[in-house]
Amino acid sequence: MTFEELPAAVVQTDSDVVAGFAHDEAQLVDRRLPLAVLSPRSTDEVVACLRAAASAGLAVVTRGAGTGLAGGANAPDGSVVLSTRRLDRIVAIDVEERLAVMQPGVVTADLRSAVADLGLFYPPDPGSVATSTIGGNVATNAGGMCCVKYGVTGDYVLGLEAVLADGRVMRTGRRTVKGVAGYGLTSLLVGSEGTLGVITEITLRLLPAPPPPATVVATFASLTDAGRAVERITGDGTDVSLLELLDATTLAAIDAHTGMGLAAEAMLLVQSDLPDPGPAIDSVQAACEAAGAVDVVVTTDADEGAQLLEARRQALPAMERLGDWLLDDVCVPRRSIVALVEGIAQVADDVGLTIGVFGHAGDGNMHPTIVFDRHDPDSLAAARRAFDAITALALELGGTVTGEHGVGRLKSGWLARELDPVALDVHRTVKAALDPHGRLNPGSVLS
Amino acid sequence: MTFEELPAAVVQTDSDVVAGFAHDEAQLVDRRLPLAVLSPRSTDEVVACLRAAASAGLAVVTRGAGTGLAGGANAPDGSVVLSTRRLDRIVAIDVEERLAVMQPGVVTADLRSAVADLGLFYPPDPGSVATSTIGGNVATNAGGMCCVKYGVTGDYVLGLEAVLADGRVMRTGRRTVKGVAGYGLTSLLVGSEGTLGVITEITLRLLPAPPPPATVVATFASLTDAGRAVERITGDGTDVSLLELLDATTLAAIDAHTGMGLAAEAMLLVQSDLPDPGPAIDSVQAACEAAGAVDVVVTTDADEGAQLLEARRQALPAMERLGDWLLDDVCVPRRSIVALVEGIAQVADDVGLTIGVFGHAGDGNMHPTIVFDRHDPDSLAAARRAFDAITALALELGGTVTGEHGVGRLKSGWLARELDPVALDVHRTVKAALDPHGRLNPGSVLS
Numbered sequence: 085m086t087f088e089e090l091p092a093a094v095v096q097t098d099s100d101v102v103a104g105f106a107h108d109e110a111q112l113v114d115r116r117l118p119l120a121v122l123s124p125r126s127t128d129e130v131v132a133c134l135r136a137a138a139s140a141g142l143a144v145v146t147r148g149a150g151t152g153l154a155g156g157a158n159a160p161d162g163s164v165v166l167s168t169r170r171l172d173r174i175v176a177i178d179v180e181e182r183l184a185v186m187q188p189g190v191v192t193a194d195l196r197s198a199v200a201d202l203g204l205f206y207p208p209d210p211g212s213v214a215t216s217t218i219g220g221n222v223a224t225n226a227g228g229m230c231c232v233k234y235g236v237t238g239d240y241v242l243g244l245e246a247v248l249a250d251g252r253v254m255r256t257g258r259r260t261v262k263g264v265a266g267y268g269l270t271s272l273l274v275g276s277e278g279t280l281g282v283i284t285e286i287t288l289r290l291l292p293a294p295p296p297p298a299t300v301v302a303t304f305a306s307l308t309d310a311g312r313a314v315e316r317i318t319g320d321g322t323d324v325s326l327l328e329l330l331d332a333t334t335l336a337a338i339d340a341h342t343g344m345g346l347a348a349e350a351m352l353l354v355q356s357d358l359p360d361p362g363p364a365i366d367s368v369q370a371a372c373e374a375a376g377a378v379d380v381v382v383t384t385d386a387d388e389g390a391q392l393l394e395a396r397r398q399a400l401p402a403m404e405r406l407g408d409w410l411l412d413d414v415c416v417p418r419r420s421i422v423a424l425v426e427g428i429a430q431v432a433d434d435v436g437l438t439i440g441v442f443g444h445a446g447d448g449n450m451h452p453t454i455v456f457d458r459h460d461p462d463s464l465a466a467a468r469r470a471f472d473a474i475t476a477l478a479l480e481l482g483g484t485v486t487g488e489h490g491v492g493r494l495k496s497g498w499l500a501r502e503l504d505p506v507a508l509d510v511h512r513t514v515k516a517a518l519d520p521h522g523r524l525n526p527g528s529v530l531s
Numbered sequence: 532m533t534f535e536e537l538p539a540a541v542v543q544t545d546s547d548v549v550a551g552f553a554h555d556e557a558q559l560v561d562r563r564l565p566l567a568v569l570s571p572r573s574t575d576e577v578v579a580c581l582r583a584a585a586s587a588g589l590a591v592v593t594r595g596a597g598t599g600l601a602g603g604a605n606a607p608d609g610s611v612v613l614s615t616r617r618l619d620r621i622v623a624i625d626v627e628e629r630l631a632v633m634q635p636g637v638v639t640a641d642l643r644s645a646v647a648d649l650g651l652f653y654p655p656d657p658g659s660v661a662t663s664t665i666g667g668n669v670a671t672n673a674g675g676m677c678c679v680k681y682g683v684t685g686d687y688v689l690g691l692e693a694v695l696a697d698g699r700v701m702r703t704g705r706r707t708v709k710g711v712a713g714y715g716l717t718s719l720l721v722g723s724e725g726t727l728g729v730i731t732e733i734t735l736r737l738l739p740a741p742p743p744p745a746t747v748v749a750t751f752a753s754l755t756d757a758g759r760a761v762e763r764i765t766g767d768g769t770d771v772s773l774l775e776l777l778d779a780t781t782l783a784a785i786d787a788h789t790g791m792g793l794a795a796e797a798m799l800l801v802q803s804d805l806p807d808p809g810p811a812i813d814s815v816q817a818a819c820e821a822a823g824a825v826d827v828v829v830t831t832d833a834d835e836g837a838q839l840l841e842a843r844r845q846a847l848p849a850m851e852r853l854g855d856w857l858l859d860d861v862c863v864p865r866r867s868i869v870a871l872v873e874g875i876a877q878v879a880d881d882v883g884l885t886i887g888v889f890g891h892a893g894d895g896n897m898h899p900t901i902v903f904d905r906h907d908p909d910s911l912a913a914a915r916r917a918f919d920a921i922t923a924l925a926l927e928l929g930g931t932v933t934g935e936h937g938v939g940r941l942k943s944g945w946l947a948r949e950l951d952p953v954a955l956d957v958h959r960t961v962k963a964a965l966d967p968h969g970r971l972n973p974g975s976v977l978s
Contacts, residue, residue, distance in 0.1 A: 180766065181864050225711045236709060239686075254953040260862045261894040262683060263931035264672045264722045265938060265949050266976065267958050271718030275711045292768020319627065321739020323806075360807060415707040417628050447708040484710040491712060502712050506701040510965070511714050517964035518957070529713065 085135035087120065087164075094129055096121045105147060105165045106158070111410040111458065112468055113155030113493045118145065118165045125170045127245065127253060127284040133166055134282065134523075135251040143526050146278035148188065148220025151212035153411050154492025156224065156277040156528045163526075166282060168219045174198055175285065182290040183242060183259060188219020188283050195288075204290040207234035210488070211400065219283050225275030227488030229396075232446030233325040233357075234291075236488065238274040245285035246273055249519040259287060272514070277490050278525040280518045297325055297355035298365045299389030302372035302380045303348035307331060309376040310350035311422035314445045316371035317354065318418055322364050326355035327446030328396050331425055333432070334403065334440035334453070338395050341402035346395060348378065352445070353396050355389065399442045399453075406438060406455040410467055414478035415449040415487030424481055428452045431473045435466040439474075449487035496531035532582035534567065534611075541576055543568045552594060552612045553605070558857040558905065559915055560602030560940045565592065565612045572617045574692065574700060574731040580613055581729065581970075582698040590973050593725035595635065595667025598659035600858050601939025603671065603724040603975050610973075613729060615666045621645055622732065629737040630689060630706060635666020635730050642735075651737040654681035657935070658847065666730050672722035674935030676843075679893030680772040680804075683935065685721040687735045693720055693728035696966040706734060719961070724937050725972040727965045744772055744802035745812045746836030749819035749827045750795035754778060756823040757797035758869035761892045763818035764801065765865055769811050773802035774893030775843050778872055780879070781850065781887035781900070785842050788849035793842060795825065799892070800843050802836065846889045846900075853885060853902040857914055861925035862896040862934030871928055875899045878920045882913040886921075896934035943978035 087095060096102065097120045107115040119142065122133045137144045143163035150157055159165045172189035179202050186195060193214045196206050209228035210216055216226070222244070227236045243257025257263075257270040273280055304310040310329060317324060330338070330351045339346040352372065356364035365382060372380050383389050403409050416424045425441045432439040443450035452474050456467035475485050475498050485491070485498040500508055511530055515522070534542055543549065544567045554562040566589065569580045584591045590610035597604055606612050618634035621642065625631070626649050633642060640661045643653050656675035657663055663673070669691070674683045690704025704710075704717040720727055751757040757776060764771060777785070777798045786793040799819065803811035812829060819827050830836055850856050863871045872888050879886040890897035899921050903914035922932050922945050932938070932945040947955055958977055962969075 180762070180866050227709060227711075231709060236711075238715070248953070248957070252953045252956075254957055255951045256954055258862075258931050260864055260896075260930050260934070262674060262678060262862050262891075262896045262934040264674075264683075264935055265931045265933050265942075266946055266954070267723055267727075267961060268685070268715065268718040268721060269954060269957060269961075271715040272961075274715060276714055280714075315627070359810060363806060415705075415709045417707055419627050444709075449707075449709045483707050484705050484712045486712050487707070487709040488711055495712075499713055504702045506695070506699045507703055507713070507716060509699075510695070510701055510716060513964045514714060514716075514719075514961065517960045 085132050086139050087136045090132055090136055094122055094124055094133065096123070105150070105167055108150045108152035108155060108157040110153050110155035110158065110492060110494050111408065112471060113158050115158060116161045118159035118163045120164045121167055122164055123167045123170050127247065130247045130282055130284050131251045131253060134247055134249065137164055137523060138250065143523050145525050146282050148217035149215050151216040152220065152224060152490065152492060153413065154486070154490045154494040156490055156492030156525065158493055160527055168217060171284065177202060179204065184288050184290055186218055186286055188217060188286060190218045192216050192218055192221055199290050200293060203293050205293045206240065206288060206290055208237045208240065218286055222274055222283055222286055223277050224490035227449065229326050229328060229444060231444060232327045233323065238271060240288045241270055241274050241286060242289050243287040244270055244273055244283055246281035246283045248281050249521065249523050254281065257287060275490065277492060277528050279515060279529050280524065294357040295359055296386030297357040297389055298361035298384040299392050300354040300365055300368045300372065300380065300382050301392045302352045302377040304350045304376065305378050307350045307425055308422055310352055313352055313372045313375035313377065314421060315419065316375060317368055318446055320367060320371065322367045323356060323358055324354050324364060324368065324446065325357040326353065328353040329442060329445035330396065330399060331441040333438060334399050334442045337402040337406060337440055338398045341405055342398055344395060351395065353393055396442065403440050403453045403455060408456050408458045410454040410471060412452045412454065412471060412474055413486050413489035414474060414483055415447065416478055416481045416483030418448045420481040420483065421445055421448055421450065424450060424477065427477045428474055431470050435470045437466050437470055439470060447487065448483065491529045493528050496527065496529060499529065500531065532579050533586050534583045537579055537583055541569055541571055541580065543570070552614055555597045555599035555602060555604040557600050557602035557605065557939060557941050558855065559918060560605050562605060563608045565606035565610045567611045568614055569611055570614045570617050574694065577694045577729055577731050578698045578700060581694055581696065584611055584970060585697065590970050592972050593729050595664035596662050598663040599667065599671060599937065599939060600860065601933070601937045601941040603937050603939030603972065605940055607974055615664060618731065624649060626651065628706070631735050631737055633665055633733055635664060635733060637665045639663050639665055639668055646737050647740060650740050652740045653687065653735060653737055655684045655687065665733055669721055669730055669733055670724050671937035674896065676773050676775060676891060678891060679774045680770065685718060688717055688721055688733060689736050690734040691717050691720055691730055692732035693730045695728050696968065696970050701728065704734060722937065724939060724976050726962060726976050727971065741804040742806055743833030744804040744836055745808035745831040746839050747801040747812055747815045747819065747827060747829050748839045749799045749824040751797040751823065752825050754797045754872055755869055757799055760799055760819045760822035760824065761865065761868060763822060764815055765893055767814060767818065769814045770803060770805055771801050771811060771815065771893065772804040773800065775800045776889060776892035777843065777846060778888040780885060781846050781889045784849040784853060784887055785845045788852055789845055791842060798842065800840060843889065850887050850900045850902060855903050855905045857901040857918060859899045859901065859918060859921055860933050860936035861921060861930055862894065863925055863928040863930030865895045867928040867930065868892055868895055868897065871897060871924065874924045875921055878917050882917045884913050884917055886917060894934065895930065938976045940975050943974065943976060946976065947978065
């Protein structure tokens with residue numbers, strides 16, 4: 085099988101088209117032009133694409149919607165991009181067993197809404213939910229605001245079909261709730277960012293739809309107070325379905341963007357979707373008040389709750405208005421969130437850039453967002469210094485270099501610092517065993 | 532490093548001692564005598580043991596408490612057993628971050644009670660909880676009655692330390708709630724039954740202790756009625772923390788054993804540990820009544836609930852009194868539970884043996900328990916036929932050959948039937964990459 089033998093509809097080499105598939109949303113990562121974009125319409129065509137790439141000795145970078153933030157979909161020179169955009173079919177939704185089978189190119193929001201129509205719930209809700217694909221979510225093990233209660237994408241993946249580097253089709257996992265037959269190959273593929281195989285079908289576990297959530301929004305006169313509230317809420321084990329923190333820089337940017345009249349050192353947004361959320365919400369309110377909240381607003385009205393969440397949803401658009409942005413992703417032990425946010429404020433001072441911090445405080449997973457000008461070499465260099473300092477700080481605090489965005493090309497060097505040398509070596513061993521010619525997304529995850 | 536160079540306290544070769552470490556609780560699996568039992572007291576000593584085994588060219592079978600039911604700890608001829616019994620220290624419990632670090636030989640019940648003393652909860656509760664070890668639970672990805680709400684052991688493993696076949700020490704995972712840095716090596720080791728490395732330290736995520744549960748016990752005039760109640764309860768998505776089914780054969784055995792006065796075609800035991808379990812319990816009661824339950828007993832008293840659960844806890848002891856027993860473990864889609872239990876009754880008729888079925892109906896994970904006489908060749912042959920028929924039935928129903936006990940030596944042939952050929956080949960590739968000389972538990976998982 086060669087590229088010439090692939091159906092003409094599958095292969096695009098026009099440079100304008102190819103440029104649109106060349107990279108994801110990551111900053112600080114090289115952007116090159118791949119030789120071609122392959123858009124297979126079936127697992128068989130994925131097999132043909134991988135065989136053709138093997139014949140030609142070319143690297144293959146698999147790409148969902150290109151919303152990644154770690155350069156995992158950035159195609160190196162001399163590679164081909166395999167787009168999953170035409171593999172966009174929901175194959176089956178089994179209401180009784182609460183599972184769904186789909187191709188990787190299904191947009192996450194579409195899947196969520198298709199199952200919601202049947203009274204079911206697919207929790208993972210990465211920021212890119214409206215445009216990113218289930219395949220990309222699985223490949224990066226994406227998270228979102230749901231994770232404090234519902235975990236990450238990988239927690240919902242029951243089984244996969246994947247095409248290996250040599251073109252063989254492998255099925256992993258099961259359709260039952262439980263099962264321990266054999267090695268965790270499903271989990272090995274989840275989060276492997278296209279370096280071990282091309283995922284062509286996904287079986288997801290679903291939940292019954294929860295009731296609409298009740299919401300608490302609290303502002304604080306200091307970040308430390310907000311941090312104390314987070315500690316109380318998570319320490320109590322209160323059943324919350326969302327627990328987000330916004331720092332003063334982010335709030336100021338949102339205020340400038342929306343005129344919402346936000347002015348606080350920190351804000352917490354908390355939801356509970358229990359059938360009777362009263363006790364949980366009371367407990368959150370009490371925790372915020374005990375931590376010295378300036379203002380606490382509570383609503384059990386779902387629409388009002390959605391309006392209150394709007395500040396959080398405007399965080400990235402507000403930061404975007406300030407310039408180029410690098411939406412970073414680190415995760416620390418919950419007790420270190422305040423130290424992380426304070427340390428990042430110090431980094432912002434040191435490098436002379438605006439860095440807003442917001443994110444999933446309930447998980448310790450924060451998104452420092454560095455604002456810079458990529459056309460100004462000094463500003464770019466400062467952004468890079470800030471990025472390195474923040475990542476180093478997360479490791480110092482006992483955290484990880486990525487909570488939910490993945491390693492990609494942006495953090496492959498940092499992965500090597502986070503992992504112990506033997507684990508890094510075992511990564512290379514596994515990669516070499518499954519992709520001996522290093523053809524699948526080379527340079528991503530492992531540099 | 533040779534065996535002679537190991538500290539004398541680590542190596543035991545006395546045949547009486549060795550015999551006590553030769554096998555687990557599985558039936559229908561060969562039992563041989565290993566050459567020696569190694570009981571290292573530290574990770575360094577585990578390294579020395581594996582290096583000595585490598586020098587001597589011997590296979591190493593790692594063993595926790597030996598409560599396994601799939602022969603995963605059965606030592607083949609010419610092997611050494613590595614016992615984790617002296618690696619029994621809880622290293623740390625971090626209340627604030629809700630995690631615990633321990634050596635593999637810690638007894639599961641001890642860990643559960645140590646964290647309970649601090650207001651925390653480690654959910655996994657395999658039937659062997661009082662004697663099995665966390666290391667064994669991780670190696671088999673053990674489950675229990677908690678799984679319907681709380682998932683399996685692997686859902687709680689944040690990170691591991693493991694010694695590889697060549698004696699290198701690898702650390703995987705993290706101490707944060709979230710993290711996607713690198714491949715899922717933690718998940719790869721979980722459930723790998725000692726075939727990929729020897730686990731020497733485990734970091735577990737914990738939960739806040741839930742309130743004492745409320746309990747519903749319902750009896751039914753037919754298995755179909757009970758199955759319909761299970762469908763209603765799981766279909767509604769009612770938040771239950773336990774959902775167990777006992778069939779008529781098991782109930783009769785329990786009645787004979789305890790004189791509890793049980794006589795029904797099927798019984799369901801259901802619990803909810805929500806802070807306010809009222810609505811969930813009402814919903815369970817309504818589901819049972821709508822399905823035609825003969826009798827429904829409800830209590831919110833924890834002690835009374837524990838007494839009601841006693842029938843379930845007596846299931847295995849009651850079956851044990853009838854003869855030798857093979858406690859099997861299959862998992863099917865929830866909608867197929869009735870078909871599975873009815874099919875097993877047919878198998879029991881066909882082979883002329885008593886087979887009681889009980890287990891985790893909320894997960895579709897049932898434990899058909901075959902009663903036979905292993906000293907009677909005909910009875911043994913019938914048990915083997917029943918075992919094969921039940922396992923084949925589970926696969927026919929879209930299920931898996933093991934829901935929570937593991938593959939071990941008992942089901943390695945069945946694993947090869949369940950997996951697709953490429954996935955099986957990738958299992959062998961991963962095994963060869965991490966243990967090129969096939970020294971770790973050869974013959975287990977992969978035959």
